[in-house]
Amino acid sequence: MEELTNVNKRAHKLILNNRRTCNLTGINDVLSFDEHEIILETEQGMLMLKGNDLHVSRLMLDKGEVDVDGRIDSFTYSEQSGMGTKGDSLLARLFK
Numbered sequence: 723m724e725e726l727t728n729v730n731k732r733a734h735k736l737i738l739n740n741r742r743t744c745n746l747t748g749i750n751d752v753l754s755f756d757e758h759e760i761i762l763e764t765e766q767g768m769l770m771l772k773g774n775d776l777h778v779s780r781l782m783l784d785k786g787e788v789d790v791d792g793r794i795d796s797f798t799y800s801e802q803s804g805m806g807t808k809g810d811s812l813l814a815r816l817f818k
Contacts, residue, residue: 731748731765732747732748732765732786733747733748733765734746734747734748734749734764734765734766735747735748736797738794741773741793741794741795742791742792742793742794743779743789743790743791744771744789744790744791744794745787745788745789746762746764746769746787746788746789746790747785747786747787748764748765748766748786749762749763749764749765749783749786749787749788750763750764750765750783750786751763751783752778752781752783752788753768755776755778756776757774757775757776757777757792758772758773758774758776759771759772759776760776760778760790762788764799765786766799767799767800767801768799768800768801769797769798769799770796770797770798770799770800771790771794771796771797772794772795772796772798773792773793773794773795773796774792774793774795775791775792775793776790776791776792776793776794777790777791777792778790779791
């Protein structure tokens with residue numbers, strides 16, 4: 723049964739150019755964003771981008787694509803299963 727769910731998942735890819743632009747695929751949702759931090763739900767778990775002057779320049783959730791501009795300092799992945807369910811609030815998902 724688990725194999726069937728993996729077939730429907732989109733490929734997750736992260737392309738970083740000169741730490742200034744980032745193209746991401748396999749994005750399910752944008753949970754929060756400001757100029758210093760962007761939190762994304764991806765096919766591979768939760769992803770936190772940190773930096774300065776961060777902007778979501780293109781968002782196409784129907785295709786699972788996000789483009790980010792700004793100075794990107796770090797990427798941090800965490801397991802999706804430990805972040806709670808979709809019904810939980812953002813804070814509940816982050817601090818479980």
